Amino acid sequence: MKKSLSIMLVIVLVISLFSACNRKNNNNEPTGQSSNENITIRFLNFKPEVADIYNDIAKTYKDETGVTLIVETAASGNYEQTLTAKMGTNEAPTLFQINGPKGYANWKNYCADLSETQLYKHLNDKSLAIVSDGKVYGIPYVVEGYGIIYNKEITDKYFNLDNKATEYESMDEIKSYDALKSIVEDMQKNAEKLGIKGVFASTSLKTGEDWRWQTHLANIPVYYEFEDKNTDLSSDDTKTIEFKYSENFKKIFDLYINNSVTDKKKLGSKIVDESMAEFALGQCAMVQNGNWAWSQIKGVKGNVVKAENIKYLPIYMGLEKEENQGLCIGTENFFAINSKSSKEEQKAAEDFMYWLFLSEKGKKYVTEELELIAPFDTFSEDELPQDPLAQEVIRWMNNESVTTIPWNFTIFPSATFKADFGAALLQYAQGTKNWDEVKKIFTDRWASESK
């Protein structure tokens, strides 16, 4: 009698424990009421700064179609970690992002074939998509560009200086590294007169904040090297690299660190936010970054840079025919659909992607709130984001006389490679490593991480 009582008690305890867990789970799911109430898709968002907008989109989408869209957002710089953690659970995202061929290699068991989707059919430039064995696994949903952002107000001030030592009259004449170098160095001499602390914003080299150099800047020499060798980027030929244009990389990097707001020995604690704040506060005239930086510049308190004065200059590093070089334009944001989700969910995710980039409401969110330059033919000329940097990217993109440099850094071997190269750049700036050692780290780590 007593024994059975104790067993019953145990069972009750266990059940209550589990039901407590269950109840908690149920609370997480918004209750659906309309016709599509059973379908729930999960989207793992990449950018924390637009999390609210996506939640808004989810609400609108729910009202229109009845499909529940749960948006989860990974903390800044933690996308891969969050994705890894979520993928194994039964709350795995249906719609997620991969960052290029390397991201696809990591997640290939989870990427569904998207070649038949409507969205892919509307993609302007099919070569941007991630294709493997003739099947499409990632659709880019934005194009972004980066280069040297400059504040025209300050450069104009320089061109009007009485004692300027160069013959240039406007930034439009700056079409090579030598021209850039001569005005930068002269501007640095006249920093006080121009009211700036340095020409370039701090070269942020703190661990994890150095992607503008170890990834973005390194893209250019890598692009030219593979271009020279006619390398097929999807082949194994990318497993080794000479870093043939390392001297050119050094030239521009030296220019950045020697003419900067911050002394080069103290760059190891600078972060991207600080660089952007320096630019926004008018403490410097130039900063290398992409068009996503507009929201950062805009968000700085006491910002003095006027939208109409923000312009782009390609990153010149003394390469041949660089007067025809454009900005670096591409993307590392690709939509992928989880192949392990149910067929209905996969279909629902496809429909959502299509809705976002085709319907009037969806497009409005894309251009006005997310401020994305969407690479789909459903967007007309006047449906492009209005922020100054995006406008500049579009201007450079449409400039027939220059060649746009694609984002080849998506084939960089691994995050470890980038981190090690970034660390070497910092040591070079601090003077504890010479350039040959940096170059060696670049080529060695490229090879060892490509295995």
Add this chain to the structure above:
Amino acid sequence: MEKNIKKYFPIFVLPTFISFTVVFLIPFVMGIILSFTEFTTVESAMWVGLENYLKAFTQDDNFLNALWFTVKFTIVSVITINICAFFLATLLTKALKGTAFFRTIFFMPNLIGGIVLGYIWNLLINSILGIFGVDITYSADYGFWGLVFLMNWQLIGYMMVIYIAGIQNIPGELYEAAKIDGASGISTLKNITIPMVMPSVTICMFLTITNSFKLFDQNLALTGGAPARETAMLALDIYNTFYGRIGWQGVGQAKAVVFFLIVAIIAFLQLKITGRKEVEN
């Protein structure tokens, strides 16, 4: 009474046992299994045997560097923390004014989270090094001593409280007897205080060794491993391996298992050794 306890034993233990199994035992065993596989997520694991362990020791020079750095850090910080904490404890158990106030102050750093501490000390240290035109990422030595200093600042207060409790437990008669026998301050310390606080020493050593070995947040926030990876400790190195390299998750897991074994063995040995020195009150 005892019979009843025995009878109802399963009822009382079961809930805890279940949660222990679910949140601790199962993940732990899975973690060990995963270290023998290649995986992206838990579901997609493929058995590769000992390959991950081999890779961790042969192909990855960071791991041994990180291990050596961690060992150095642990030795230095365990010694400094315990000496400082013991010294403070002896001071603050004297009949002085304001001891309660000082105990609170010294304990307070322990209430601040590791990441916050790391960033605060990063700013402080950089502003001092800034006078010499460099920052903490300039040399691995700066990072090392920065970490030691931070760890001391954070843990001294906590260890001090444990030592204070130990010292206060020593019966006053012992000191009285020593005084009558004409013992000097130093020999009182050596022959009475230290042997009598050995249980506290055991605890403090255990806490400082394991905390120093497992240090992660502070390391991440203070140096992030810079310059290069020279100041990355084991936990940070494991994290970097796991997330920084495609296809290396299994190696990260293997490192984590090795890490666990090292911490467990050291902690076990230390408990044995200091435990032997404890005296009965």
